[in-house]
């Protein structure tokens with residue numbers, strides 16, 4: 001499966017970590033970890049800038065994260081208008097791993113609070129596209 | 138005094154839609170800067186042309202503009218770090234002079250944002266973020282700064298009203314800056330009741346796109362005194378970068394690259410925030426000015442709100458900031474912005490800022506950010 005299926009609109013189709021999309025379809029949101037020096041990356045990378053190795057393993061972002069910040073957009077770039085309003089968010093899972101994405105629309109705006117617990121979960125979009133979103137545990 | 142001085146400054150009016158080509162737009166700032174000195178085009182050793190290429194229809198504008206300005210056959214090249222391009226131009230120009238390669242270097246920043254439609258421009262602006270891992274979620278520049286605002290509110294108790302006060306200040310000075318695009322007064326409730334763009338930021342928390350150009354002429358110490366009665370010396374230069382994706386940032390309550398660049402600039406100038414008499418900071422959004430107060434050390438983290446509540450960043454305050462209206466009132470023609478900020482501080486240090494003049498400033502600081510804290514340039518100048 002190609003990377004061009006990622007997100008509402010994707011701006012690039014090729015990356016060596018396109019297995020990310022395959023893993024989303026299997027229900028996993030994954031980063032990469034360097035086999036040589038153990039550095040963990042999210043978003044995933046094909047190459048480790050710590051030790052210059054390209055020998056990477058996948059790992060899954062699991063467990064509960066904490067909402068670091070968010071913003072609900074009233075205007076959208078071209079191609080995203082039908083999604084409005086939607087909420088961009090940053091969630092911290094541990095010291096190494098933070099994930100940027102969107103909050104699930106199932107979370108009401110009055111219930112959003114910084115520090116709240118969130119999980120990250122793959123979500124299927126129209127037209128055979130796929131992404132991930134943050135949901136309540 | 139230092140090794141390199143700014144001997145000429147110029148700026149076009151910043152306008153909504155410039156009715157000419159980028160060559161003519163560049164010429165406006167160029168003529169103003171050249172006219173301040175006795176320099177002839179052949180005296181300019183090299184030119185550095187700064188803009189963000191996604192708005193340009195002309196590919197490789199450096200050679201095209203240099204020819205129009207009369208600066209060929211001297212070397213010219215293009216430099217880009219989005220909104221901080223022309224401040225980075227100053228850093229590179231300084232090093233060309235300090236290295237002994239050239240005596241006089243010209244930095245020309247420009248942007249004709251109306252060259253493309255506003256829908257095209259929004260889309261291209263978004264591509265300054267992480268196009269692989271962020272843009273597929275439908276992000277826009279205001280949303281990223283809005284996330285910083287939310288984090289700042291939550292950690293420090295800063296409010297929407299505090300940010301609105303920054304816009305009210307910007308409008309106070311925009312009215313007396315004849316080169317600003319927005320010259321009307323803005324009342325506090327007008328800011329607070331404006332349309333929400335991306336919570337908690339509203340329309341009046343955001344600067345406007347504009348077309349404009351800026352020009353700075355740098356010269357080696359021994360040349361500077363012959364070229365102008367009031368050379369303004371480059372005392373400190375700092376530059377830094379940070380992860381493009383928000384997932385790589387350890388905090389959203391400030392910009393780490395700004396703190397790193399400030400540290401470097403203050404070390405080079407052998408001074409600290411308390412020594413600065415007047416500053417221009419990159420207020421592309423009101424929250425960006427609030428974070429700048431704290432990242433630069435004018436206030437402790439979380440205490441920037443007291444500076445604006447007590448009007449300490451007004452002209453007669455403890456540390457006057459953006460008393461030319463800032464990006465919020467002047468408008469933000471990407472490649473021209475840094476040069477315009479430097480020009481304002483040069484005029485202040487010369488005592489030539491007219492109605493905007495602060496009382497006897499000796500040291501000035503410019504904080505110019507590229508992207509959402511992707512690049513930072515801090516410049517310290519002295520009279």
Ligand SMILES: [Zn+2]
Nearest residue numbers: 034037048051
């Ligand atoms: Zn490694």
